[in-house]
Amino acid sequence: METTTCRQCGTAFAPHRTTQKYCSTACSRRRRDHEWRARHHSEATQSLRAQLESTAVKYRIRSQEAAVEFHRLLDAAEREARDQLSFQANRHERETEALRTRLRDLASINVDIACEIPELKAQVTELQLENARLIHSERADFQELMQIAGRLFELCSRLGLPLDKATKEIFQRRGWRTNTLVPKQ
Ligand SMILES: [Zn+2]
Secondary structure: OOOEEOOOOOOEEOOOOOOOOOOOHHHHHHHHHHHHHHHHHHHHHHHHHHHHHHHHHHHHHHHHHHHHHHHHHHHHHHHHHHHHHHHHHHHHHHHHHHHHHHHHHHHHHHHHHHHHHHHHHHHHHHHHHHHHHHHHHHHHHHHHHHHHHHHHHHHHHHHOOOOOHHHHHHHHHOOOOOOOOOOOO
């Protein structure tokens, strides 16, 4: 008698028909159940996989959109920063140019003043010399006046005359002696 192996439990058995694959109806049912469960499980897995893929696609699209938006914002920020920088640079350049112009004006004024200084110095020196000459001349005049005053005082004393009023006032102003030797009568 020929035997074959049960495809469900692996037991060797003598089949009634050549197409018999299982040792018993229990094994056959078990096999059927197992296959049904495997098929069902596979369907569930496929459905879950499809769901996951769809979700992944959705998130991929959303992520791409976010990336596009991010780049858009980044570009805008970069443009803004560049504009700001360019504006500041222009203003700075204008201010620098204004300062440079002012500096040039001041430099030219400075040159004018520098040219006038030697002239002014010469004038000051001249005035100082003139002043010294005047002081010297005044001293000489004073000495001559003293000489004349002394001589007048002496002559008046010898003649026994008092000083006239105007001369006396001059003597008094200068702190000189005014009482000539007038003989008592
Ligand atoms: Zn079996």
